Amino acid sequence: MQAKTFIRMSGLGGQGVVTAAHILGSAAVRSGLLSTVNPFFGAEKRLAPAESYVRISSQTIHERGEVLFPDIIMIFHPHVITLGKSYTMPFFDGLQKQGKIIINAPEPLPLNESERAQLAALNARLYYISATRLALEIAGTELSSNIAMLGALIAVTDLVSQQALEEALAERFGGTKKFVASGTTAALDDVLKSKFTKLAQLMDKNIALIEQAKSSIQEHVI
Amino acid sequence: MITQKIVDPDYLFFQSERSKMFITGSEAVSEAIKRANVDMAIAYPITPQSESMHLVGDLYAEGYLKDYFRGENEFSVMSAVAGAAMGGVRVFTATGGPGTMRAFEMFPTWAGARLPVVCAFFTRGVNSPLTIQPDTIEMAYMLDTGIMIFHAENAQDLYDMLLKAFVIAEQPEVHIPVGVFADGFFVTHTRDEVSTAPADLKLPAYDPYSSPVPVMDMNNVPLRQMRDPFVMKSNFISYAAHASWQQEVAAAAQRARRYIDHYLGGLVESENPGADIMIVASGTAVSQGRAAIIAAAGEGIDVGLLKIKCLRPFPTEEIKALTRHCKAIIVPEFNRIGWLAREIKAVVEDNSKVVDGPRVFGGMTMPTEMILESIRRCSA
Amino acid sequence: MKSDLWQISPGFEEVMPAEYRELVDNGPFGKKLGVADMGTFKELLEEHPLCAGCGLALSLRLTLIALPNPEDTIIVGATGCSSLAFPQVSVHNIHSLFGNQNAVATGLKRALSLRFPGQVKDVVVIAGDGATCDIGLEAVVHSWFRGEKLATIMLDNEAYANTGGQESGMSRIGTVLNMAPQGKKFSKVNFPEIAKAAGCAYVAVAEPSRPKRLEQAVRRAILVAREIGPAYVQLFTPCPTNYKFKPSETLSLIKKREQEGVFQTMEYLSPEAEAYIKQIEEAKR
Numbered sequence: 001m002q003a004k005t006f007i008r009m010s011g012l013g014g015q016g017v018v019t020a021a022h023i024l025g026s027a028a029v030r031s032g033l034l035s036t037v038n039p040f041f042g043a044e045k046r047l048a049p050a051e052s053y054v055r056i057s058s059q060t061i062h063e064r065g066e067v068l069f070p071d072i073i074m075i076f077h078p079h080v081i082t083l084g085k086s087y088t089m090p091f092f093d094g095l096q097k098q099g100k101i102i103i104n105a106p107e108p109l110p111l112n113e114s115e116r117a118q119l120a121a122l123n124a125r126l127y128y129i130s131a132t133r134l135a136l137e138i139a140g141t142e143l144s145s146n147i148a149m150l151g152a153l154i155a156v157t158d159l160v161s162q163q164a165l166e167e168a169l170a171e172r173f174g175g176t177k178k179f180v181a182s183g184t185t186a187a188l189d190d191v192l193k194s195k196f197t198k199l200a201q202l203m204d205k206n207i208a209l210i211e212q213a214k215s216s217i218q219e220h221v222i
Numbered sequence: 223m224i225t226q227k228i229v230d231p232d233y234l235f236f237q238s239e240r241s242k243m244f245i246t247g248s249e250a251v252s253e254a255i256k257r258a259n260v261d262m263a264i265a266y267p268i269t270p271q272s273e274s275m276h277l278v279g280d281l282y283a284e285g286y287l288k289d290y291f292r293g294e295n296e297f298s299v300m301s302a303v304a305g306a307a308m309g310g311v312r313v314f315t316a317t318g319g320p321g322t323m324r325a326f327e328m329f330p331t332w333a334g335a336r337l338p339v340v341c342a343f344f345t346r347g348v349n350s351p352l353t354i355q356p357d358t359i360e361m362a363y364m365l366d367t368g369i370m371i372f373h374a375e376n377a378q379d380l381y382d383m384l385l386k387a388f389v390i391a392e393q394p395e396v397h398i399p400v401g402v403f404a405d406g407f408f409v410t411h412t413r414d415e416v417s418t419a420p421a422d423l424k425l426p427a428y429d430p431y432s433s434p435v436p437v438m439d440m441n442n443v444p445l446r447q448m449r450d451p452f453v454m455k456s457n458f459i460s461y462a463a464h465a466s467w468q469q470e471v472a473a474a475a476q477r478a479r480r481y482i483d484h485y486l487g488g489l490v491e492s493e494n495p496g497a498d499i500m501i502v503a504s505g506t507a508v509s510q511g512r513a514a515i516i517a518a519a520g521e522g523i524d525v526g527l528l529k530i531k532c533l534r535p536f537p538t539e540e541i542k543a544l545t546r547h548c549k550a551i552i553v554p555e556f557n558r559i560g561w562l563a564r565e566i567k568a569v570v571e572d573n574s575k576v577v578d579g580p581r582v583f584g585g586m587t588m589p590t591e592m593i594l595e596s597i598r599r600c601s602a
Numbered sequence: 603m604k605s606d607l608w609q610i611s612p613g614f615e616e617v618m619p620a621e622y623r624e625l626v627d628n629g630p631f632g633k634k635l636g637v638a639d640m641g642t643f644k645e646l647l648e649e650h651p652l653c654a655g656c657g658l659a660l661s662l663r664l665t666l667i668a669l670p671n672p673e674d675t676i677i678v679g680a681t682g683c684s685s686l687a688f689p690q691v692s693v694h695n696i697h698s699l700f701g702n703q704n705a706v707a708t709g710l711k712r713a714l715s716l717r718f719p720g721q722v723k724d725v726v727v728i729a730g731d732g733a734t735c736d737i738g739l740e741a742v743v744h745s746w747f748r749g750e751k752l753a754t755i756m757l758d759n760e761a762y763a764n765t766g767g768q769e770s771g772m773s774r775i776g777t778v779l780n781m782a783p784q785g786k787k788f789s790k791v792n793f794p795e796i797a798k799a800a801g802c803a804y805v806a807v808a809e810p811s812r813p814k815r816l817e818q819a820v821r822r823a824i825l826v827a828r829e830i831g832p833a834y835v836q837l838f839t840p841c842p843t844n845y846k847f848k849p850s851e852t853l854s855l856i857k858k859r860e861q862e863g864v865f866q867t868m869e870y871l872s873p874e875a876e877a878y879i880k881q882i883e884e885a886k887r
Contacts, residue, residue: 022413025244025413026244026413029244029415034415035244035413036412036413036414037412037413037414038407038408038411038412038413039407039411062509062510062512062513062516063509063510063513063590064376064405064408064409064412064506064509064510064587065356065407065408065506065586065587065588066587068587068589261713261716262709262712262713262716264709288716289712289716291712291748293705293708293744294705294740294741294744295740297702297705298702298705298708298740298741298744299705301698301699301702301705301706301709301741302705302706302708302709303709304698304706304709305678305696305698305705305706305707305708305709305710305711305713306709306710306712306713307709307713308696308706308709308710308713309709309710309711309712309713309714309717310713310714310717311713311716311717313709313713327699328698328699328702331698331699335698430717436694438676438694438695438696438710439676439694439714439717439718439723440603440673440674440675440676440693440694440723441603441604441607441718442607443607443608445607445608445625445692445693445694
C-alpha cells in the first residue's frame with residue numbers, strides 16, 4: 001500500500017459512518033499500522049449529513065481534522081449525492097488521482113457529463129454495493145450497512161486484513177468497555193446490541209455480511 | 223472495589239511500564255483521571271466536552287472517584303468546584319467554548335483563592351450565530367485570569383498534561399489552578415495512539431493542609447480572617463492588600479516553572495531549532511506545522527518548530543532564545559484574532575519577522591498547504 | 603474541630619488582639635449557648651460595619667448565636683451588605699461571588715462529607731434577597747432539587763442595599779426604589795412556597811424582633827439540613843437606610859407590617875423533618 005491513505009466517509013446520521021471509521025482505524029492499528037480517526041465536527045443527528053475521516057499510514061500522521069484530499073471516498077447513502085446531504089460538494093471533491101469511490105446504492109446513480117469527465121480525468125475507480133439491502137438480508141438490520149461498506153472496502157483495497165477487521169469489530173461490540181466515539185454513537189450501540197439476542201450472533205452475522213459484501217461489490221466503468 | 227497502588231508521581235510518569243491504547247481525546251481524559259486519585263468531579267454537558275465527563279462519570283460509577291454529579295450550568299459547576307477545593311479535596315471538571323464564557327467570572331477567583339483546581343477546556347467558537355466548531359478564541363480571554371494554561375497538541379499530551387497538572391498545581395508554593403486546553407474535536411473526537419501507565423497505579427492523595435491559605439473546614443486556624451474588611455473599602459491598606467495579592471498569584475505561576483520543566487520537560491519543545499524559518503505554535507496548529515515541515519523538506523526548504531506547551535506562565539526567555547537566529551517566525555492559529563502572534567510579537571527582539579498567520583477560524587481544518595504557502599513566501 | 607484549635611500558642615498571648623483573647627477565654631465554642639445567653643459571652647461577630655438600625659446586622663448576630671455547633675460550622679455568603687460583616691465572623695466563611703453561594707456550598711458540603719464522614723460539619727448559606735431570589739436563583743433552587751444538605755438563610759431587606767437601594771424580586775409591589783422609578787411592577791416573590799415545592803424539608807419565615815423564634819428557626823433548619831435534607835429560612839430584615847425610616851424604628855416596622863397583615867411568620871416541616879425534630883427536642887427535655 002502507499003505510505004499514507006486518507007479516507008472520507010459520507011453518509012446520513014445513524015448509518016454508522018462514525019462507527020465504521022473507528023472500526024477501520026482500530027483494524028489498521030491491529031495490523032501494525034498507524035491511524036487517526038475523527039468525525040465531522042457537527043451536532044450529530046439521525047438522518048442529517050454525517051462525515052468521518054480515517055488516516056492510515058506506516059509513518060507518524062501529523063495532519064488533523066477533516067480529510068480535504070482523500071484517496072478513498074465511501075458514500076453510505078445515495079441521498080448524499082442525489083439530495084446533496086453532504087458537507088462536501090460535489091461528493092468527490094478533493095479526490096486524489098487513481099482514487100477510489102465506493103457508493104452504497106442498489107443501482108448506479110446518474111452522473112452528469114461534467115462529473116463523469118472529472119472522474120475520468122482523475123483516473124478514479126467507481127464501485128457500487130447495495131450495502132443496506134445486504135445488511136437487512138444477512139444481519140437483519142440496516143444498522144449493519146456500515147459493516148457491509150467495510151467489507152466492500154477490503155475487497156477493493158489491501159488497507160487492512162479481514163481478520164484485523166473482525167477483531168476490531170469484536171473489540172467494538174464484544175468488550176465490556178464502552179467504545180466512545182461520541183455520546184450519540186454510544187446510545188446507538190446499545191440499540192444495535194438490543195437487536196441481537198446474543199453478542200456471538202451479532203459477530204457471526206456481521207462476519208457473514210463482510211463476506212457477502214466482498215463478493216457483491218461491483219466496479220462501474222466511468 | 224477498585225484497588226490501585228499509590229506511587230510517586232515520578233514513577234507514574236517516567237518509570238512505570240507504558241502500554242499503547244488507540245483512544246479518542248475524551249477517552250484520554252478518562253485514562254488520566256482514572257490514575258489521578260481524584261476525589262470529586264462535577265459535570266455539565268457541552269459539545270465537544272460532554273464525552274469526557276460522561277466517561278469520568280463512569281469512573282465514579284466504577285469506584286475510582288468518591289463523588290460526581292451534574293451541576294446546573296457552568297458558572298455553578300465552577301463555583302461548586304471552588305467550594306470542593308476550599309473544602310480540601312482534589313476536584314476535576316471540564317468545559318469549553320460558551321461554557322468557558324458562562325463560567326468566566328469564576329476563573330480569576332479560583333486563582334485568587336489559590337485553589338489547585340484542574341480543569342480541562344475543549345475549545346470551541348463562541349460567536350453568534352451559534353457554532354459548535356473548533357476555534358481557540360476563548361484562550362485569548364483566559365490568558366490573564368491568573369490560572370496556569372497548558373495547551374495539548376494531541377490526546378497523548380492531554381493525558382500527560384492532565385495528570386501532571388494535579389501535581390504541579392498542588393505544590394505548596396504554586397497552589398493555583400491549571401487549565402489544560404485541547405482543541406475541540408481535533409483532539410477530543412480524534413482517535414489516536416496514547417501511551418499510558420498501568421491502570422492499577424495512581425497519584426498520592428491531595429494533602430489539604432499543604433495549602434498556603436486556610437482550608438474551610440473549621441479544623442484549622444485562623445478562625446477569623448481580619449479585623450476590618452478591606453473588601454469594599456477605599457484606603458491604602460485595601461489597595462496594598464489587593465495589589466500584593468495579585469502579584470503573589472502571578473509569582474505563584476512563575477514558581478511553577480521548575481515543576482513544569484521537570485514534569486512536562488519544559489514550557490516549550492523544539493524541532494530542528496537552527497532553521498531560518500521557525501513555526502511557533504500551540505495545540506493542533508503544532509501538528510499541522512509538523513506536516514508542513516515535512517512537506518517543505520520535500521521542496522528543499524529547511525523549517526524548524528517551536529511548540530509552546532505552557533502559555534501561562536509564558537515562556538518569554540525560551541521563545542527569545544530559540545527565535546533569535548531565524549529570519550521568519552510563522553504563527554499558524556485556529557482563531558481569527560491571532561492571540562498567539564500577538565504574544566510572540568510582544569517578546570521577540572525583532573517583531574517585524576513575525577508572520578501574522580496563517581489562520582483559520584469558524585471550525586475549519588487548517589490545510590497543511592496553507593502553512594506551506596507561508597513557508598514558501600518566507601523562503602523566497 | 604479539635605477542642606484546642608482556638609487556643610493561643612504559648613508566648614503569643616500578648617500579640618493576639620484583645621477581641622481574639624476574649625473569644626478564647628469566653629467564646630461560644632463547644633458551650634451550646636443561645637440567644638438567652640446574650641450578653642454573657644463573646645459572640646462570633648466582632649462589632650460590624652453596617653448601618654445604624656440595620657435589621658440585617660441584628661438578624662445576622664442572632665443567627666450566629668443560634669448556630670447549634672459553631673465550632674463545626676462553615677458559612678458561605680454572597681456579595682451584599684452581609685459580606686461586609688463576614689470578615690469579622692469567627693468561623694470559617696467564604697465569600698466567593700454574587701449569586702453562586704449555593705453552588706459553592708454544594709461543593710464544600712460534599713467535600714467535607716468525604717473528608718469527615720460521620721462528623722458534624724454544618725454548611726450554612728447566609729445571603730441577601732438579591733443574591734438568593736434573583737442572581738443566585740438557579741443555584742439556590744437546584745441545590746434544593748438535588749437535595750443538598752444545606753441550610754439556606756435569606757436576609758430579606760427587600761432591596762439591593764449594598765449597591766444603593768435597587769428593587770429586588772423580594773421588594774413589594776408598588777415600592778419606589780432605584781431601577782423601579784415608577785414603583786415595582788410585580789409582587790414580592792413567594793420564596794417560602796418555592797422552597798417547599800423545590801424539596802426543602804424545612805421552611806420558616808422569622809424576624810429579629812422575636813429572637814427566640816428566630817433562633818428556633820435557624821436551629822431547626824441546620825439540624826434538618828444535617829440529617830434530612832435542604833432547609834430554608836427567610837428572615838425579614840428591614841433596611842432603614844434605603845427604605846428611609848429612622849434606625850430606631852426597625853423592629854416596630856416589622857410589627858406594623860404584621861398588624862397590617864402584609865407580613866407573617868410561618869414554619870413548615872416535612873413529616874420526616876417533623877419526626878426528627880420532635881425526637882431531638884424530646885431527648886433534650
